[in-house]
Amino acid sequence: MMLAAVLAAVLVAMALMVARALRGPTTFDRLLAANSIGNGAILVLALFGFLTERPEFLDLGLTYALLNFVGTFAVLKFFRQGSLGAEAEE
Amino acid sequence: MIDLLRDIVAGLFLVAGAGFILVGAIGINRMPDLFTRIHAASLIDTTGVGLVLVGLMFLGGFSLVTVKLVFLLAFLLFMGPVATHALAAAALHAGIKPDLADAPKPPRGGKAANGKAANDRTANGKPAGAKAAGSRAAARKAGPL
Numbered sequence: 001m002m003l004a005a006v007l008a009a010v011l012v013a014m015a016l017m018v019a020r021a022l023r024g025p026t027t028f029d030r031l032l033a034a035n036s037i038g039n040g041a042i043l044v045l046a047l048f049g050f051l052t053e054r055p056e057f058l059d060l061g062l063t064y065a066l067l068n069f070v071g072t073f074a075v076l077k078f079f080r081q082g083s084l085g086a087e088a089e090e
Numbered sequence: 091m092i093d094l095l096r097d098i099v100a101g102l103f104l105v106a107g108a109g110f111i112l113v114g115a116i117g118i119n120r121m122p123d124l125f126t127r128i129h130a131a132s133l134i135d136t137t138g139v140g141l142v143l144v145g146l147m148f149l150g151g152f153s154l155v156t157v158k159l160v161f162l163l164a165f166l167l168f169m170g171p172v173a174t175h176a177l178a179a180a181a182l183h184a185g186i187k188p189d190l191a192d193a194p195k196p197p198r199g200g201k202a203a204n205g206k207a208a209n210d211r212t213a214n215g216k217p218a219g220a221k222a223a224g225s226r227a228a229a230r231k232a233g234p235l
Contacts (some may be wrong), residue, residue, distance in 0.1 A: 001229050002097075002100075002101045002104060002105075003104070005105075005108070005151070006104045006105065006107070006108045006142065009108035009109075009111065009112055010108065010111055012112065012115070013111045013112050013114070013115035013134070015113070016116060016118065016119055017115055018120055019119060020118045020119050020127070020217060024235065026179065026181070026186060027106035028123060028177060029127060029183040031177060032124070032127060032128060032131050032177060033118060033131075034124055034129045034154065035131065035135075035173055035174075036114070036115070036118065036135070037176070039134055039135055039138075039139055039170070040111070040134075042139070042162070042166070043111070043117050043142055043143075046142075046143065046146055046162070047142070047146070048117070049154070050146055050149060050150075050231075055150070055155040056157060057229060058158040058159065058162065059158070061162055062158065062165070065162060065165055065166060065169070066112075066165075066200075069165075069169045069172075069173055070199070072173045072176075072177070073173065076176055076177060076180045079180065079184070080180055080183065080184075081129055
């Protein structure tokens with residue numbers, strides 16, 4: 001019950017972050033929202049694992065944390081050195 | 091008795107963490123520029139996730155689950171600020187300027203100030219224009235946020 005309430009709160013927060021990711025004026029706003037969505041996904045995995053009495057979901061959460069971190073840095077580096085970043089070009 | 095106490099403590103941590111996450115998500119939507127949004131997001135990265143994971147640790151008891159949660163928490167506490175810092179550094183490098191409250195004093199109603207605000211706006215990557223600058227000045231006049 002308690003876990004379900006916290007899960008719902010995290011999902012609502014993730015919906016708000018999706019709104020910012022769609023709306024964000026710069027690439028970095030979207031990236032910031034994506035990073036926060038990843039953190040929310042980790043929490044959703046952990047909470048869902050506890051809710052359904054299957055804590056193996058935590059392994060998925062750990063993997064997702066690693067991927068999220070590496071992915072954020074990959075995109076940042078791409079926009080810093082690649083040619084697609086409209087802001088980074090000048 | 092002990093179980094009830096454990097559940098209560100875990101619930102307090104979980105609800106506090108959920109509150110921080112909600113506040114951070116609202117902040118990501120409401121804050122005026124990128125760097126203040128980063129501030130709101132770092133609230134989620136450290137305090138929100140940390141409190142929820144500590145609450146889950148209380149529910150997990152002494153087991154492998156708690157060990158995994160500790161690893162997850164340690165990883166997030168190290169990597170969240172690092173990612174946030176890299177994001178802010180990259181944004182600064184790309185030429186995005188922080189939206190300072192006291193830097194351009196004149197937006198309190200000068201025509202020259204509008205040109206300056208428009209310049210800032212192009213640096214922010216948003217469409218420049220007198221209309222946009224005017225709405226920004228109006229928003230600032232209305233009060234904080």
